[in-house]
Amino acid sequence: MESALLITQLLNGLQLGILLFLVAAGLTLIFGIMDFVNLAHGSFYMIGAYICGTLVYLLDSFVLAVILAVPLTLVVGYVAERLVARSIYARDHLDHVLATFGLILIFDTGVHLLWGAEGMSIPLPDWLQGQVAFSSTIEVPSYRLAIIAVGLAVALGLFLVVTKTRIGMLIRAGASNRTMVQALGIDIKNLFSLVFAAGAAIAGLAGMMISPITEASIGMGNDIIIVAFVVIIIGGIGSIKGAFIGALIVGMIDTLGRSYLDQLFKLVMSDQNAETAAPAISAMLIYILMAAILAVRPQGLFPPKVR
Amino acid sequence: MNLSALITPKNLVTAAVLIVLGLMPVLTTVFDQPFYLDIATRIVILAVAAASLNLILGFGGMISFGHAAFVGIGAYAVGIPIYYEYYSGFLHFPLAIAVSALFALVTGAISLRTKGVHFIMITMAFSQMIFFLFLSLEEYGGDDGLLIWSDSELFDGLALDDPSTFYYVCFVSLVGVLLLLHRIVNSRFGRVIRGAKSNEKRMSALGYPTYRYRLVAYVISGALCGYAGALMGNFTNFISPDMMGWGRSGELIFMVVLGGSGSIIGPVYGVLSFLLLEEFIPDVMDLFADGAGVYWHLPFGIILLLVVLFVRGGISGFLNRLTKR
Amino acid sequence: MRKSLIAVLLGTVVTASPALAQDDPIKIGFVTSLTTPAAVIGFEMKNAAELAMEHIGGEMGGRKAEIIFEDDGFTPATGKQSTDKLLKQDKVDFMTGFIWSHVLLASSKAILDNGTFLISANAGPSQLAGKGCHKNFFNVSWQNGQPAEAMGAVLNQMGVKSLYLMAPNYASGKDQTGALEGAYNGEIKGKDMTKWGADAQLDFSAELAKAKASGAEAIWIFYPGKAGNAFIQQYVQSGVADTMPLYSVFTLDSISLPKLQDAGLTGVLGARETLQWSPDMDNPATKKFVADYKAKHGAYPSYYAQQAYDAIMLIKSAVDAVGGDLSDQDAVRAALEKADFDSLRGDFKFGNNHFPIQDFYLREVVADEDGRWTTKIVSKVTEDAVDSYASECKM
Known part of the structure; x- marks a missing residue:
């Protein structure tokens, strides 16, 4: 029974991690390549969810809605890049x-x-x-498995694009040495627009995936964006691999903290206090991890290959 | 220096702002609008916090994305003793300064090993830790916050529960903090801090231990923010972890930048404009369409964006350009 | 509704001669959530309060009456700031609204110190029901724990042997779980208190897995507003719905049900809650209220709406009783204590702590004749229930 619960919680942690990865992937590329701190990245997560939700009611098909909503979110991201982001890349982080x-x-x-x-x-x-039963005691919602599958597919796709294609080569080059790419006469502006819009679309996809679980709501992106920043700092800014592993670490810490920390705390404090303290402390853990990594290894666990 | 050189747009505005702020209790009494004294009090307290943040942000180039934590610590340093029925302000205020200075020392010592965006993120991480710590403290209300049933007690005849008296305490604090910051910035210490912002290698090469200088600046800034927090606790009579969320830290940064991070007085303009916008945009919108005020974040966000895009140096920079013309 | 500084200054200049107090409107300050996802509840209350004003022709005790709405931003700090503004700038005669207990607790001191009457239209924190009761504080909804106590009685009656509890981690969540634990005789197999507020936790995967593994017979929740929908979606998706029946308070109402219907969660039909009111309640006041509300807003009113409507009607009854003259506070208070108005829930009177003494009903989620999901009263659970903190109130 205990191990069954642990396995279920690990799957839950994996699903949360995958979702965080989808948000963090674009964030880390935009940050790594354009050196642009984009707090509004979470807004695409929200906008994706709302566009998708609207389409679901129009088309009466969730899958079709997602397929259409992703490019629409891409367009929103593209417009935001052209209108706002582009004019402040050169400014300092404070202005970003x-x-x-x-x-x-x-x-x-x-x-x-x-x-x-x-x-x-x-x-x-x-x-x-429905649910998928792995054994009589391990039963996972099929939709959460679907999130994991979609997320892994996107991760694999991103990995292939970044490592195997010409655009990917430019992205990698941009993340490690921006001036070099520019000096090669590459149209860096279009590369930036592309990365920004694609990042927005992937974040939007994450929003679409979560909203059947939590509903789409205003401000949903603001809750996740700070955690996504934690993820990319842990993983190393500009690194897709880092974002992936960072997201899994954060997803696991959060889920396992919520699952087991209260039992641990009940050993040393009253039940009431343990129930209050446990969720807050498990949320605190990821910031402790982030601060520790920043202090000891500021470039993160998996920084992009050094210039 | 002749007198006419002093009569610049910036100095005139500064004088006008300080005079109006100084007369607020009188004005609000004459017009019978006690609520505007509340707004003024909030402005003055946040101005103390913003001006303190500006010491490291504007002059030291250290972008702390976690200064709301110090304000929160200062407020809890009033709230928690009062919860245990210790009412003396001679306990609260020193405690607020000491605890926030200590927190600044510990977190600053670690944070200042990093630079640039890493510094932004690590200060945010520390403030989130404090945020979640207070969230977890069931005894002090957790998410529900803590009601402060009394005000800090100082001397006989200086009752902080009287709005005008309290306002003047805050106002004098603001003037004091501004003068203190002015002295710090223009001292040798301040020149090192400013020098390290633009060229740290050069300062180090000149033999200045820049890390230690920066740490001292960070601690001073945190301690003053803690003091502002203690005032805030007395003002709102209520504190909750919400006061230290990352959004609040972001607002503090925005106030500094809006006012102009390059000047001592800039953050005061910033807080003033920020709170007045926050207060009156919804009202103005309601004039056009009843109930439209709830959408006030839209024009507010647009103003924020436009300021970043087009107004370099904030309000203070704008006034300076008027002077040079 | 709100005055700008310009208008205030102009007003001060233009009306040089001070108007007689009797000519000023009766001002009611109404603090509720108008931003954040909780705004969906806030607007429901605002709509109902406005409907009440329509029904009474905007008049109380021969004077014009107006409601000034302010936002609490779903956080105590903002709610307190709005309260200060209503007290000091608008100088309101009554304060009402207040969805959230923590917002009310943060604001109550300022209101009561100011000598203003405070009528909570929703939040009923234990702190203000027991030792902290106050002569100028009234509540027209319930003490937070009461519906949970009634639910405890229902569960005992049904012979449910063990429960897993989940609630948000704030003042009311603590009141609710405490009350249920007090009233319920079976075993509590586990409990989770989750983050609340504007950044509330909405993904309950870890908690639902724990609940399932706990071996409890049923699950009990308190998740008002949006979090309730999120919970129920996941409760159904996770399959916990197939093995553990759901009992809840303040979760299934006419705010959540239309959206659950949109999402096609038919598993919710038949779910049961305990409350003091339901839109199908058989009395003339409710019939009129529900019909007019539906005509105007195209949806059933929730209990939040009912309570906001009652709050305005209670204020009117008191202002009427003193003929619009609010100068004698004791007379106004005595009139409020009488509660001489047609409450939508039928029988209504105040106890010694100014909380209602009222009946609680078991409500069931059903589809109405148009196929729209709503709640229907199944049976009366408790009669003339007095909350368990009333005895601690020395008033």
Whole structure:
């Protein structure tokens, strides 16, 4: 029984990690290549969810909605890059933080105006509603397995693009040595637009995947973006592999902390206090890990190949 | 130096702002608008915090994304003793300064080993730790926050529960902090800090232990923010971990940048404009369409974006350019 | 509704002669969530309060009355700031609204110190029901724990032997779980308190796995608003719904049900909750209220709406009783204590701590004749229930 619970929780942690990876992947590339701190990256997560939700009700098909919503989110990302991000790449990080903080407010209120404050629940097709039983005691929602599958497929795809294609080569070169790529006469501006929009679309995909579980809501991206930053700092800015492993570490810590920490705390404090403290302390753990990594190995666990 | 050189747009605005702020209790009484004294008090307290942040951000080039934690620590340094019925302000204020200085020393010693965006992130990490720590403290209300049933007790005849008296305590604190920061920035210590911002290697080569200088600046900044927090605790009579979330730290940074990070007085303009915008954008929007005020984040976000894109040096920089013209 | 500084200054200049107090409108400050996802509850309350004003023609005790709505941003700090503004700038005569217990607790001191009447239209924290009760504080909903106590009684009756509890980690969540643990005789196999507020936890995968592994017979939750929908989606998706029946308080209402219906979660039909009111309640006031609310907003009103409506009607009854003259606080208070208004829930009176003494019902989720999901009363669970903190109140 105990091991069955542990396995279930590990799968839950994996699913959370995969989701974090989808948000962190674009963030780490944008950060690594353009040296651009994009707090508004989480907004694409939200916008993807809302676009997808709207399409689900129009088309009556979740899969079709996702397939259409991804390119639409890509367009939103592209427009945001052209209108705002592009003009401040050259500025310092402080300006990035402030401008994208402003973007968050604009996106959040925009969604409020367009879709209202009440959030949007997204129905799943029947074939995703059930559970998959691995044994009599290990039973996992099929939809969560679907998230894991989609996430792994995207991760694999990204990995192949980054390692095997010409664009990927430019991305890698950009992440480790920006001036070199520019000096080669590559149209760096288009590369930036492409990476930004693709990152937005992947984050949007994550939002689409989570909203049948938690509903789409205003501000959903702001909760995840800070954790996504933790992920890319742990993994190493600019590294897809780092983002993947960082996301899994954070997903596991969070899930296992919520599962087991209260039992640990009950040994040393009252039940009531343990139940209050455990979730907060498990949330704290990831920041402790991040601070430790920054202090000891600021470049992260898997920094992109050094220049 | 002749007198006319002093009459610059910036100095005139500074004088006007300080005079109006100084007269706020009188003005709000005459117009019978006690609520605006509340806004003014909040402005003055946050100005203390923003000006302290500016010491390291504007002059030292250290972008701390976690300064709200110090404000929160300062406020809890009032709230927790009062929870145990220790009412003396001679305990609260020194405690607020000491604990936030200590927190700044420990976190600063680690954070300052990093640079640039890593520094931003590690300061955010430390403030999130404090945020979650207070969230986990069931005894002090956790997420529900802690009600402060009394104000700090200082001298007889200096009752902090009287809004005007309290306002003047805050106002005098602000003026004191601004003068202190002015002295620090223009001292030899301040020149090293500023020099290290633009060229750390050169400062190190000149034999200055820049790490230690920066750490001292970080501790001073944190301690002053803690003091602002103690004032805040007395003002709101309520504290919750929410006060130290990363969003609040971001707001503090924005106030500094909006006002102009290159000047001592800049953050005061920044806080002033920030809070007035926050207060009156919804009202103005409601004038156009009833209920539109809840969407005030939209124009607010646009203003934020425009300031970053087009107004270099914030309000203070703008006034300086007027002077040079 | 709100005044800008300009308007205030102009007003001060233009109306040079101070108007008589009797000519000023009665002002009611209403603090609720108008931003963040919790705004969906806030607007429900706002709609109902406005409907109440329509029904009474915007008049109380022969004077014009107005409601000034302010946002609490789903956090105590913002709620307190809004409260200060209503007290000091708008100088309201009554304060009401308050969805969230922690917002109310943070704001109550300022209101009561100011000598203003405070009528909570939702939050009923234990702190204000027991030792901290106050002569100027009234509650028209319930003490937080009451529906959970009624649910405890239902569970005992049904012979449910063990439970797993989940609730948000804030003042009301603590009240609710405490009350259920007190009233329920079976075994509690486990409990999770999750992060609440604007950044509330919405993914319950780890908790649901724990619940399932705990071997408890059923699961009990308290998740108002959006988190409730998220929970139920996952409860169904995880298959926990197939083995552990769900009992809840303040989770299934006319805010959540339309969205659960959209999401096609038919597993919710038949789920049961305990509460003091349901839109199908058989009395003339409720019939009118529900019909008018549906006509105006195209949806059933929730209990939040019912309580907000009752709060405005209670205030009107008191202002009417004193003929619009609020100068004698004791007279206003005595009138409020009488609760001489047609509460939508039928019988209603205040106990010694100014919390309602009322009946609680078991409600069931059903589809109405148009196929729309709503709740229907199954049976009365407790009659004239007095909350368990009333005896601690020395008033």
